[in-house]
Amino acid sequence: MPIFEPGLTALVEKNHAEGRLIFTTDAKFGVEFGKLQFIAVGTPPDEDGSADLQYVLKVAETIATHMSTDKVIINKSTVPVGTAEKVSTQVQTVLNERDSQLTFTVVSNPEFLKEGAAVSDCQRPDRIIIGTDSNVAEQLMRLLYEPFNRNREKIIVMDVKSAELTKYAANCMLATKISFMNEMANIAERVGADIENVRQGIGSDPRIGYQFIYPGCGYGGSCFPKDVQALVRTTDAIGYESEILKAVERVNFRQKDKLFSYISKHFKLDQYPDAIKGKTFALWGVII
Template sequence: MNILVVGAGYVGLVTAACLANKTNRVVCVDTDPKKLAKLASGQIPIYEPGLKEIVDAAVSNKYLTFELGIKAGLTKVESESTEPTLVFIAVGTPQGEDGSADLRYVLAAAREIGQQLTQPAIVINKSTVPVGTAESVKGEVAWQLFQRKCFIEFDVASNPEFLKEGAAIEDFFKPDRIVIGTDNENTKANMLKLYRPFVDDEKRLLTVGVKEAELIKYASNAMLATRISFMNEIANICDRYGIDVEDVRQGVGMDSRIGPAFLKAGCGYGGSCFPKDVQALVRIAQSVGVEPLVLNGVESRNKKQKQYLFEHIVAKMGKDLTGRKIAVWGLAFKPETDDMREASSIDLIRALCHAGAQVVAHDPVAKEVAEQVFADLIRNGRLTLVDHAMAATQDADALALVTEWAEYKTADLDALKQSLKAAIVFDGRNHLNPVVMKQHGFHYAGVGRV
């Protein structure tokens, strides 16, 4: 099939490369010339395991090409197309000032699609968008076609994306489900044809109405965030009673109605989606007069949980950290990504520096991103970023682990103990084994662990 993907970010680039991998002809466009220059020279602008391999393969087989902007992209796709062009919108939907999803990029893309379209098309919203956005996109495209006095058949569908950063390729090729939101039989047939090669069982292809699909995305992310905030609250109770939250997690997760996934307590969830999507759903609820009691709680618990490590460090070491050196392991919001959006490391490092501490931090891949995020702290000498985990801990008064990278789990504990000035470890992801840590003579504090 002939496909245009608008946006070469996490979702757009992965979608484009994976669809091209199944012998669809895909043109991926972006408005950022720097991103395109990187892609043109064979570089991948983001850290995502396995992405380079499939982009390289699709490009060398000529199934995937890149263009600057929708106009160039549509011209190319339509020149090769005899059936309706599938146009995926995969642009950002950042948080607006009031917490709601900012649709300016989605609507600008829709406008330009309407201005440039010359052949029948199915426009597909892959971006995470509030209920009713497909209708707005339809209105925008139709208005542009009307102004051009063009009658071109088109439809708008919703096809939210559920991939996780760090496992994006695997998630795309082996999805739990693919949600296709459409009320149009022709659109449904085209979408099913496109996605059949990605599922082992047709039951994984869920076709629903457009609005239902839009809400499924927010409800899914909010449900996952709820599980995390819930377990974080349980971990805080565990702390008070001296109970091990890992045992509680196991016992709870063994109930088949609950299941074991996404119950790990820690120092709060981050990333580009959970924080913004929970807030956007709060606004969606409020906009129709529903008081989002549960969602507000999920968000408040997460904000509080992001202070967990700092509060425990201060409880152990005192409020004034002047002259203290704290090592931080992990900056990305989770392992296998260099994404630092809403990362818990940001709250911790800023709080530590504010309390007078000197911070030395390490992350296997997010150093470059961190240099921008913390430019002010680096400039005024409060924060140093280093290339090796053990370089961060050298002569530090304590270590705080914020991201559960595999290399931290296998760290040489004797070498770690020797490099630290004091053998104190705060583990914000319950990544290390408390028994082993204590055997090695560390003062070890996890989240809800004994």
């Protein structure tokens, strides 16, 4: 496996050996194979920070080019509100060029897994968001997710745009918690309080909770930076000033200097600029 995820190798090997999992680069085969077509390609930041939809739309074109039966197209990539409409337009355009009467529906089904816990997050999701206004698509999605929906009802069905926004709202809320705690840590440092005591003191309130309130050198990873940025670009585009999200980004940007300012202070670099010359630093837990 080119990536490390606990439990993934065994799962892939078993299901591949038993014929339930097939890998192919043959797009036609992939499209003809299933009624449900998942789009789960990257949506990296474009030059201006908005989500680059070229890969999503390319897959939509591929599906439309090869489909020979009606399809449910499920968008699992994190995409701005309105993307399902763009996917629909793309598919319909190609079908029109093909002079095809085939029909399809586009469902939003955002993914909430964390890297490093992908398998368990996938098999035991907190919630399964299904954005659709089609009854048929909803029933198919319910059937698909039945094995992951046994111990309680986890499926939440809503309109497509709300589902698209739910994904950004979740990541932005978590990023906000982190930036808030980083702000508190900076205040604690200046007033002589210990942020670890504060963390435990506020986390014990179930309305706040212990999760995502660890201060550090700013949030990173594959999603928070790009997703907060993408929602900011969305708000800019609709002429709404998102003050909280912009502050979350500013605090995060500033926090990245934190580690270096500690190093500088520890080695008194302002007095001894060569103090770290030739030294080797170990950074634990850094993901590149």
